[in-house]
Amino acid sequence: MTTTPSFDPPAEVIAALQALDDLVIEVEVNSQDLHSIEAAVLKVEAAIDATVACYRGHPLIESTVAAIKAECRAGLYEQADATQAARNPGIGSNKPTLH
8 A cells, every 4th residue: 555745844934935925015006106106016025025034945935925926026017917907998009990
């Protein structure tokens, strides 16, 4: 009979993942100002880093942090694009136009 080895993460990894799951970050973004968007991204990334600072070094934590940061960055830019598109219909959209 073959048994599968257990790959339970260490307690500190579980604690870090729980801390990230519980993290709530509020930012304000001016969708017309790239500096505002980037400042929001930096604020989110700093909050994530601070949340897991004492848990850094484990590969699962590092990959999770990288994935969350990328997802947050993309989400902030997508939200800014959507807000901009709602304010200026037709500008910057990929819809074909008649000329």
